[in-house]
Amino acid sequence: MTPILHEDPVSGNCYKIRLTAALTGQPIERVAYDIRKGETRTPAFLAGINPDGRIPVLQVGAEGAWRFLPESNAACWWLATGSALIPADRFMQAEVLRWMFWEQYSHEPNVATLRFWRRYVGECALSDAQRAAIPGKHAAGQAALALMDRHLTGRDWFVGDGPTLADLVLYAYTHLADEADFMLADYPAVQDWLARVAAMPGYVPMEA
Amino acid sequence: MTPILHEDPVSGNCYKIRLTAALTGQPIERVAYDIRKGETRTPAFLAGINPDGRIPVLQVGAEGAWRFLPESNAACWWLATGSALIPADRFMQAEVLRWMFWEQYSHEPNVATLRFWRRYVGECALSDAQRAAIPGKHAAGQAALALMDRHLTGRDWFVGDGPTLADLVLYAYTHLADEADFMLADYPAVQDWLARVAAMPGYVPMEA
Numbered sequence A, B: 001m002t003p004i005l006h007e008d009p010v011s012g013n014c015y016k017i018r019l020t021a022a023l024t025g026q027p028i029e030r031v032a033y034d035i036r037k038g039e040t041r042t043p044a045f046l047a048g049i050n051p052d053g054r055i056p057v058l059q060v061g062a063e064g065a066w067r068f069l070p071e072s073n074a075a076c077w078w079l080a081t082g083s084a085l086i087p088a089d090r091f092m093q094a095e096v097l098r099w100m101f102w103e104q105y106s107h108e109p110n111v112a113t114l115r116f117w118r119r120y121v122g123e124c125a126l127s128d129a130q131r132a133a134i135p136g137k138h139a140a141g142q143a144a145l146a147l148m149d150r151h152l153t154g155r156d157w158f159v160g161d162g163p164t165l166a167d168l169v170l171y172a173y174t175h176l177a178d179e180a181d182f183m184l185a186d187y188p189a190v191q192d193w194l195a196r197v198a199a200m201p202g203y204v205p206m207e208a
Helices: A012-023 A043-048 A072-080 A090-121 A128-152 A165-174 A188-198 B012-023 B043-048 B072-080 B090-121 B128-152 B165-174 B188-198
Strands: A004-007 A029-032 A057-060 A067-070 B004-007 B029-032 B057-060 B067-070
Touching: A004 A012, A012 A072, A012 A090, A012 A165, A057 A072, A067 A072, A067 B090, A072 A090, A072 A165, A072 B090, A090 A128, A090 A165, A090 B067, A090 B072, A090 B090, A128 A165, A128 A188, A128 B128, A165 A188, B004 B012, B012 B072, B012 B090, B012 B165, B057 B072, B067 B072, B072 B090, B072 B165, B090 B128, B090 B165, B128 B165, B128 B188, B165 B188
Parallel strands: A004 A029, B004 B029
Antiparallel strands: A004 A057, A057 A067, B004 B057, B057 B067
16 A cells, blocks of 8 residues: 655655655655644554654555554665665665765754754754754754765765765755755755756655 | 774774674774774875764775775675675565664764763763753663663564664664663663673674
8 A cells, every 4th residue: 555654744854755755656645743733742643653752654564564664764765675766786785874874863963953943943942952052063064064065076976876865865954954054055066966856857845 | 805994992883893794704804093082083084084084984895996884884784785684575674774773863872972971081071062961862862772672572673583783783882871871770671682682693792
């Protein structure tokens, strides 16, 4: 049956799954939750979808045998299995994962978290610990974007000569970096690469 | 040629690569750096090993065609490719990655960072922002260990009926959690699982 994406439409982690599904030609159903209203912390969500209370979760299988896959990049991997987005070559496959792990460790906690705090929480509503973390996250986000820009200088894609899952998962929050007070204009190679991803056949924007 | 691991021997992220190599029967050479002395930020390291200034990096290939793979979990994936540690089944493979991404996002930044701050930096040398982050990281680390304990209750391994790469990468910092002021005794299913990993044929301890 059609996989079901449990998501918050404003989350880049959810968008990357929709983008992977679109670019591999796989339909998915969508169920929306508002994380700011605690809709992923209800007893029903914790018992039935994800005991960790987080989205996205990709639900795959069929009635009576549904299975639930948390972690955005794991859901993208499941969708992209067997497609050209995951190279078969041993080293290239590991390189794709290298960038996917880097995205979750060095990019998302800075770029995505600052975007969420600034755009959806609001500086006044942040805790003291969150406010104290802003300068470090901003510097780390700038370092992440600069590293991407250096890597992409003279290269069209993150791994090899064509688009892979590494490009899609990095695209999701990078193309929203301005919303987190980063200046994408400072990273020209990143900007060119964003345009290449957006020109891929089957691409869908975040708002779709 | 034999892969070369650029590492800091006290890092759990480096240990998980040695553990994967040992359990898959692959010899690796080791080159040690002390991150506290800035040895991964020298011009030679940045130019030749990793422009991001981080370890671990796995160097694979041969003279004249060396390739460099940062990100601990990507290096483990490269080593485990073709072994039973990575299930061929589409959903199980994605589940292994689900736990590997979760490890880097929800476990390592809490358990490993607190261990590093407490054991290797020292509370007096922390910045104000780091000190402000301690309670949040401690609570998130406890939540991570509790989630592991719930998942392992009634299960021997994280995915399926046998050990996978998910178990190895989660083992690395979990078995050191006491050094970060967590109480492993509070998580009995985790403790039983730690013993199962340590009993795997070919297992090597961190100090080896």
